[in-house]
Amino acid sequence: MSHSASASAALAHEETHALESRDFGFWLYLMTDAIIFALLFATYAVLSGNTAAGPSGRDVFDLAHVAGETALLLVSSITFGVASLFLKVDRARPAVLWLGITLLLGLWFLVMELSEFSGMIAEGAGPQTSGFLTAFFTLIGTHGLHVAVGCLGILVMMGQILVKGGTAPVRSRLNRLGMFWHFLDIVWIGIFSVVYLPAVL
Amino acid sequence: MEKVSLPGLQRYLTGFVLAVLLTAIPFAAVALQLLSSGAALALIAVCAVIQVIVHLYYFLHIDFKSTPTANMFFLIFAAILIFLMVGGSLWIMSDLHHRMM
Numbered sequence: 001m002s003h004s005a006s007a008s009a010a011l012a013h014e015e016t017h018a019l020e021s022r023d024f025g026f027w028l029y030l031m032t033d034a035i036i037f038a039l040l041f042a043t044y045a046v047l048s049g050n051t052a053a054g055p056s057g058r059d060v061f062d063l064a065h066v067a068g069e070t071a072l073l074l075v076s077s078i079t080f081g082v083a084s085l086f087l088k089v090d091r092a093r094p095a096v097l098w099l100g101i102t103l104l105l106g107l108w109f110l111v112m113e114l115s116e117f118s119g120m121i122a123e124g125a126g127p128q129t130s131g132f133l134t135a136f137f138t139l140i141g142t143h144g145l146h147v148a149v150g151c152l153g154i155l156v157m158m159g160q161i162l163v164k165g166g167t168a169p170v171r172s173r174l175n176r177l178g179m180f181w182h183f184l185d186i187v188w189i190g191i192f193s194v195v196y197l198p199a200v201l
Numbered sequence: 202m203e204k205v206s207l208p209g210l211q212r213y214l215t216g217f218v219l220a221v222l223l224t225a226i227p228f229a230a231v232a233l234q235l236l237s238s239g240a241a242l243a244l245i246a247v248c249a250v251i252q253v254i255v256h257l258y259y260f261l262h263i264d265f266k267s268t269p270t271a272n273m274f275f276l277i278f279a280a281i282l283i284f285l286m287v288g289g290s291l292w293i294m295s296d297l298h299h300r301m302m
Contacts, residue, residue, distance in 0.1 A: 024269070024271060024272065027272045027275065027276075028275060031275050031276065031278070031279035032279075034279050034283065035279060035282055035283060035286070038283040038286065038287050039286060039287070039290075041287065042286065042287040042290040042291060043290075045287075045291055046290065046291065046294045063228070063231065063232055067228055070224055070228075074217070074220055074221065074224065077217075077220075077256075077260055078213050078214070078216075078217045081210075081213040081260060082207070082210065082213065085207045085208070085209050085210055085213070086207065088208075088209070089207065089208075179261060182256060182260040182261050183261070185256060185260070186253055186256045186257070189224075189249050189252050189253055189256070190249065190253075192224075192227075192228075193227065193245050193246065193248070193249035194249075197227055197228070197231045197241075197245050198242060198245065200231060201231055201238050201241055201242070
């Protein structure tokens, strides 16, 4: 009896330890991802003047469109936060609902980004036009790819919460996905501050 | 009612209001063209740095008390790497650009 009690206590300790080391590993991944984005930003900053007689940022960027994308990501950050708070107090259904709202906002952001890309390519401002546009599509496209993976992650987490409930591993996974999602919002601050706003100044 | 059942919501809401303000200020400055381009760039940079810190604290819950030391160490390590690599790249490339003129 006491043996099995101490064994389950050891197991619980082991689970906590395992989840903490996963949080740390995921944090290391986020830091390396931040370095990748920083270097894409540096590449963009170096190449942003090289328009090769093609369109410049002022010609192809639409500030209202960017403000819309910014609002979507910012609101999705707080809806994700609300979802994780609901799971913390063991309210699985509202957590899934708020994750669903976050997913819709993320997908809406992707639709806006893809419509911007296809509009630019239709105008002859595709990635092959100039160094500036190559760097632009690489940086924004990498961020968009991350958002798409984040949306897939949200979908998976909605399924896990519905099937498994708010167990410790599920909460831990949602916490890491939240770190990823908030991290993408931080990268977007860099994108509108480095790419869009200076170009239309 | 939800505020009672959701401890921690206040932190997200505070962060959200600050983030909206710090986003609206540079967008408004650019859209209304109130400043010279140098002053506007400085304003954009300052708002961006503050907003990154706001997001780290209010959304990612990074602070000097509860965040594990190792996580904080690698955050600062990454920041130094980014500063060296981005700053160094921009310095070298702008220097090269001036020499090629």
